[in-house]
Amino acid sequence: TGGYFLDTERQKNVDRFTEEVGKALGRVKTDLSRNAEISVVGVAGSNGGRAFSEVIPKLAQAGSNPLDSVVFIDSRGEASKTQQACFALPCGCSIINTNKDYPALDVPGTGGSHKLVANHEYANEIQGPKIRVFMVEKDGPASLGQNHVATMTPDDPSTTSLSYKEWTGSGYTRAKRANNEQLLSEASKPNSLGPPPLDATSPSL
Secondary structure, eight states, X not given: OOOTTSOHHHHHHHHHHHHHHHHHHHHHHHHHTTTSOOOOEEEEETHHHHHHHHHHHHHHHTTOXXXXXXXXXXXXXXXXXXXXXXXXXXXXXXXXXXTTOOOOOOOTTSOSOOOBTTSHHHHTTOOOTTEEEEEEXXXXXXXXXXXXXXXXXXXXXXXXXXXXXXXXXXXXXXXXXXXXXXXXXXXXXXXXXXXXXXXXXXXXX
């Protein structure tokens, strides 16, 4: 989608495009659902995550949201708008933030809180039974920005070795080993029972 530092008019075009794609996907889902149960999980990274956070509440209000859940990866959406989008989804959302991501800088003059969900402290402030928050540590050395949305690229050899922790509301769970596919599979599961218990043997970050 070109990056979240695009000018305001360009970002509006990105949002309109995302909304139209969502409506079209909704029509396809409705047709297919006549013969089978259909569940749609969206994965959106960086500026795409920002666009999803803007558009999903609008689609939900109009009754045309096709997504059951979304995985936001290093998203540049505002925390408050991302929270609204998660609440609008039937099965909620997961937020994945990666070490060695680019800094999530505020965009002057855009309005809103400027608290971008790619900042760990803002992602961790988002609470709710429909929301899961993960911190991902990629193995090996990496320069600043090198791991940006890296978990969206399953063919990247570096994604075969990572660890992730889930935010509980007061700290992180014990780190688990996974590859990219396993992480996305876990993040796609709804958080129907609330956050996991904090592992007391693992210090919080």
